[in-house]
Amino acid sequence: MTIQLRNLAPCFEGVIPSIIATAATDGTPNISYLSHVQLVDDEHVALSNQFFSKTAANVRANRAAALLVVDARNGEQYRLDVRFERSVESGELFQDMAVQLRAASAQIGMADVMRLRGIDIYRVEAIRHVPSPIENTVFLTAASPQLSAAAEIVRRLSEETEIGAIIDAMLDGLRDRLGLANSMALLMDPAGERLFTIGSRGYEHTGIGSEVAVGIGVIGTAAAERRPIRVSDMSRVRRFGSAIRTSATEEHRTRIIQLPGLPDAMSQIALPMVAHGVLRGVLFAESAKRLAFSREDQAVLAIMAAQAAGAIALSESEAVESVAAPASPPDSPPAGRPFRVVHHAYDDSVFIENEYLIKGVAGRLLIHLLRRYLQERRTEFTNREIRLTGELRLPDYKDNLETRLLLLRRRLEDKGAPIQLIRVGRGRIRLALAGSPLLNTSLSRC
Known part of the structure; x- marks a missing residue:
């Protein structure tokens, strides 16, 4: 059987370093290990050129070289006779390799050292x-794209109109149709500095409200660069480099929600969710297996991420058109026992019965709704009237109120709080109380 480059895709995942052999004009050989080799097309490969080296000098003088690549699934080796054609210092291919290198380097604290000079x-x-004395199973076919599964997930996404349902359709589809047990979706905070978890599947805790700074780790780098990041062997890097991680029991003290994650993850993939040129969030998946995500998987997930981003953008624009809530008589006091709500105004953090809930704009939103309830006994509100409320200090544009309300709603559900937000129609929500809230606002840092 003729071996084609596409058959060797697992050899280019960076799990086992490749080796290049070159020769000087006088025939002196030189061998170097390569940090990155990337499949370009059926006839070409790209090698990272991070430092000036003897290899670089040799291939300029003698363009012929030999490349040894290893299939990480079975250790099978393949020799590629290659000929240098050109160097590239910009463009899509260069950017793709540079982003992958930065993401991996950041995990081991070398983001400022290991920079791609060219490819x-x-x-x-x-x-x-290359024959081996040990008989192994030789794989010569790459995994086929799961197009039918992708089509079904896209169909489900196209039917949803609310952001929460869009996120759920995507994550459920990845789990049920593509077999990705561990995934999460993070949406961009309007300030553009952080992403917050809005949905997850397959983890011990949901991590709703946990944050990742843009530019940090695999997720943050995918957001900053707006390019997919795929790591096939996490044993070579420090997972979740500087991403915030803390135990759930420390939430009350630190006001930091734990980011979900597999402690033994070997493969990770993060894809930016972009629509109309705007970064909406990041789709992330991981696995305890090496080489869990192929180039075909990346292409399928990129379709999911783009489709979800477009659906989210449309949902946000339609919610702005919601009509005013109909007038209704004041609600009767709830029958449950009273519960204590503490609001720390300096960071808008909210505690319910001494348990940390949320902070920032989402916390401010909850306190606003509770105050309206206590003053007017109102429980139903529209996004439009909330958006126009001055005390919330929302920006005049791109406030992403829909995603903030969704975050608040899911965090309340996740905590099993005596306060719940119920979506009752497009751009309309209802406050559901299991008792009478006793609101206390503190201006000092606790």
Whole structure:
């Protein structure tokens, strides 16, 4: 069977370093290990060129070289006879490799050291399997794209109109149709500095409201660069480099919600969710297996991320058109026992019965709704009237109120709080109380 480059896709996942052999003009050989080799197309590969080296000098003088790549699934080796064609210092391919290198380097604290200087493009002239004394199963076919599953997930996404349902359709589809047990969706905070978790599947705790700074770790880098990040062997890097992680029991003290994650993750993939040129969030998945995500998987997930981003953008624009809530008589006091709500105004953090709930704009939103209830006994509100309320200090544009309310609603559900937000129609919510709230606002830091 003729071996083609596409058959060797697992050899280019960066799990086992590749080796390049070159020769100087006088025939002196040189061997170097390569940090990154990328499949370009059926005839070309790209090699990272991070430092000036003997290899670089040799290939400029003698364009012929030999490349040894290893299939991480079974240890099978392949020799590629290659010929140097050109160097590239910009463009899509360069950016893709640079982002992957930065993401991996950031995990080991070397983001400022391991920078891509350029990439060298080689034409592959021959591929030969290197015989092994140990018999192994040789894989020569790459996994086929799961297009039918992708089509079904896209169909479900296209039917949803509310942001929460869109997120659920995407994550459920990844789990049920694509077999990705561990995934999460994070949406961008309007300030553009952080992403917050709005949905997850397969983790011990949901992590709703947990945050990742833009530019930090695999998730943050995908957001900052607006490019997919795929890591096939996390044992080579420090997982979740500087991402905030804390135990759930420390939430009350730190006001930091734990980010979900697999402690033994070996593969991770993060894809930016972009619509109309605006970053809406990041889709993230991980696995305890090495080489869990192929290039085809990345393409399928990119479709999901783009479709979800467009649906979210449309949902946000339609919610602005909601009509005013109909006038209704004041509600009767709830029958349950009273519960204590403490609001710390300096960071708008909210505690219910001494348990931390949320902070920031979402916390401010909850306190606003509770005050309106205590003053007017109102429980139903529209997004439009909330958006126009001056005390909330929402920006005049792109306030992403829909996502903030969704975050608040899911966090209340996650905590089993005596306060719940119920969506009763497009751009309309209802405050559901299991008792009478006793609101206390503190101006000092606790």
